[in-house]
Amino acid sequence: MSKLDDKLFANRYKSYKETHLKVTDPEKCLSCKDKPCTYVCPAGVYAWNELENRILTAYEGCVECGTCRYACTYKVIDWQNPKGGYGIQYKFG
Amino acid sequence: MEKFDAIVVGAGPAGLSAAITMADKGLKVIVIERGDYPGAKNVMGGILYSEPTAQIFPEFWKEAPLERPITEESYWFLTGDSVTKFGHRNQRFAEEPYNAFSVFRAHFDKWMGEKLKAKGGLLICETVVEDVIEKDGKVIGVKCGRANGDIYADVVIVAEGVNSMLTQKALKMQKMNMKEDYLAVAVKEVIYLDEEKIEDRFALEKGFGATIEVIGDSTKGMVGTGFIYTNKESISIGTGALMSQLIKSKMSPNDLLESFKNNPMVKPLIRGGETKEYAGHMIPEGGYNAMPKLYGNGVLVAGDAAQMVNGLHREGSNMAMISGKIAGETVIAAASKGNFSEETLSSYQKKLEDTFIIKDLKKYKKSSEYFDHNPELFALYPELVSDAMYTFFNVDGTSKKDVQKKMMKDAFKKRPVMSMAKDVYNFWRVLV
Numbered sequence: 001m002s003k004l005d006d007k008l009f010a011n012r013y014k015s016y017k018e019t020h021l022k023v024t025d026p027e028k029c030l031s032c033k034d035k036p037c038t039y040v041c042p043a044g045v046y047a048w049n050e051l052e053n054r055i056l057t058a059y060e061g062c063v064e065c066g067t068c069r070y071a072c073t074y075k076v077i078d079w080q081n082p083k084g085g086y087g088i089q090y091k092f093g
Numbered sequence: 094m095e096k097f098d099a100i101v102v103g104a105g106p107a108g109l110s111a112a113i114t115m116a117d118k119g120l121k122v123i124v125i126e127r128g129d130y131p132g133a134k135n136v137m138g139g140i141l142y143s144e145p146t147a148q149i150f151p152e153f154w155k156e157a158p159l160e161r162p163i164t165e166e167s168y169w170f171l172t173g174d175s176v177t178k179f180g181h182r183n184q185r186f187a188e189e190p191y192n193a194f195s196v197f198r199a200h201f202d203k204w205m206g207e208k209l210k211a212k213g214g215l216l217i218c219e220t221v222v223e224d225v226i227e228k229d230g231k232v233i234g235v236k237c238g239r240a241n242g243d244i245y246a247d248v249v250i251v252a253e254g255v256n257s258m259l260t261q262k263a264l265k266m267q268k269m270n271m272k273e274d275y276l277a278v279a280v281k282e283v284i285y286l287d288e289e290k291i292e293d294r295f296a297l298e299k300g301f302g303a304t305i306e307v308i309g310d311s312t313k314g315m316v317g318t319g320f321i322y323t324n325k326e327s328i329s330i331g332t333g334a335l336m337s338q339l340i341k342s343k344m345s346p347n348d349l350l351e352s353f354k355n356n357p358m359v360k361p362l363i364r365g366g367e368t369k370e371y372a373g374h375m376i377p378e379g380g381y382n383a384m385p386k387l388y389g390n391g392v393l394v395a396g397d398a399a400q401m402v403n404g405l406h407r408e409g410s411n412m413a414m415i416s417g418k419i420a421g422e423t424v425i426a427a428a429s430k431g432n433f434s435e436e437t438l439s440s441y442q443k444k445l446e447d448t449f450i451i452k453d454l455k456k457y458k459k460s461s462e463y464f465d466h467n468p469e470l471f472a473l474y475p476e477l478v479s480d481a482m483y484t485f486f487n488v489d490g491t492s493k494k495d496v497q498k499k500m501m502k503d504a505f506k507k508r509p510v511m512s513m514a515k516d517v518y519n520f521w522r523v524l525v
Contacts, residue, residue, distance in 0.1 A: 004347050004371075006368075007282065007347070007368055007371035008371060010368055010369055010370055010371060011370055011371060011372075014129070034340070034343065036340045036343075039343055039344065039345045040278065040336065040339050040340055040345065040346070041345075042278065042280045042345070042346040042347055042371075042373030043373060044345070044347070063371070063372060063373035063374075064134060064256075064373075065136075065278065065373040065374050065375045066255060066256040066375050067276075067278045067336060067373070067375055069256075070271060070272065070273055070276055070336060070375075071273065071336055071339075071340055079256070080258075081127050081221045081256070081258075082127075082221075083221065083238060084127050084218075084219040084220040084221045084237075084238055084239065085127075085128070085129055085218070085219030085220075087134075088133075088134070089128060089129045089130075089133040089134075090128075090132065090133055090134065090135065090136060090198070090199045090370065090372060091199055091369070091370055092197040092198075092199050092200070092283045092327075092329075092369070092370045092372070093132050093133075093134075093135045093136045093137070093139075093197055093198035093199035093202075093372060
């Protein structure tokens with residue numbers, strides 16, 4: 001098992017209907033050269049969408065480490081705790 | 094409105110230790126946890142040390158959910174095709190009170206939660222604390238993200254972990270002193286394997302465990318480490334690197350872990366295993382320099398939220414538990430005076446200064462910045478060690494005198510003798 005998707009599939013999640021991760025100023029992403037969120041997130045939540053010209057977030061796979069908030073070049077990622085009881089529920093941790 | 098003596102935010106090692114300490118003395122305590130159960134949001138390597146844990150739960154090893162008592166601890170200097178090992182096994186570690194255990198936070202924290210309930214503490218899960226409630230400049234409660242979610246108490250202990258949004262609000266800080274070179278990003282897989290296979294592969298006696306901390310290729314030369322810990326019927330394997338270095342190297346933490354797992358020295362240990370969980374976690378490595386204020390009017394901060402981690406020694410949960418315990422004791426003392434002012438609660442800081450927590454954090458306060466600026470220690474030195482050991486063990490008709498000369502020459506070719514002397518000096522200064 002090596003693909004990230006397979007690994008995330010092994011995790012236990014209770015997904016909430018709304019995202020707990022938001023890019024507050026998507027304009028900033030346009031001038032962000034490296035887009036560290038797209039590679040530094042352990043769960044690969046952030047991806048650049050060429051068609052829409054913006055970052056899309058697959059928040060359902062978030063492992064709730066909080067890295068994106070600090071790695072974002074322009075600090076425009078708003079990371080909140082998911083609603084109580086939702087998000088990842090570690091079996092081992 | 095029901096009022097408590099103390100509210101604890103977060104059912105991790107810090108929060109539950111604080112709550113149990115207070116409940117034990119008859120205080121009316123409530124712990125608020127955002128996960129389904131204590132541990133649902135908690136991640137560590139995870140090695141739990143016996144002595145600090147026993148300060149809160151005497152003889153915990155007789156009933157707590159533990160994986161294996163650790164009898165062997167090793168360091169590996171890893172390159173792409175070699176490993177140089179340094180380790181220690183001791184039978185004394187196999188006897189009570191033991192030194193350390195491999196554990197799963199999700200199991201251990203759930204157990205701590207039960208212990209709290211047995212002492213009369215209240216544990217509320219599935220609830221996010223969104224803000225503190227203040228009156229006349231004093232914290233008097235918390236606001237939870239649910240209907241009728243305002244809860245009041247004399248004091249609030251914030252033990253929310255590394256993502257310390259509430260800490261910032263409770264202490265009215267403009268910004269936490271957290272930045273990319275003060276934080277490490279760690280990922281871990283729990284890989285299932287037969288008990289017997291684990292014991293054979295790590296040459297362990299039945300039921301006992303080993304740890305390996307890995308420097309070098311495990312982080313592709315970035316500042317950080319890899320780790321391999323044995324659990325009862327699984328192996329915890331992970332990598333952690335400074336965020337600043339991951340960003341620079343444009344590497345994803347998962348790719349780093351995959352490369353570590355596929356290193357020919359590591360691969361045979363996990364062969365045939367099945368991944369049951371993939372975790373990610375931020376580790377506050379800023380130490381003393383990154384610590385927020387630890388107390389305010391009606392509020393205390395403990396554990397990771399207060400950046401209490403000694404990354405060099407793999408210690409965090411012990412600091413969390415002991416800081417939680419001291420926070421609890423501070424509240425007990427404040428309650429006996431009926432005074433929860435900033436001045437009264439400042440004794441928390443003073444008590445911490447006398448413990449290993451602040452002493453150790455001060456001692457290593459320059460380390461993460463130093464390593465971030467001198468990453469060659471993690472890239473170059475494992476290679477140098479490997480070259481030297483290869484020359485030492487390789488028999489090819491060279492005289493031993495020439496072997497020794499070659500070892501020195503090869504090493505100084507890669508790192509001039511003056512630079513090496515400087516490294517040793519700086520390394521010494523940062524660590525000793």
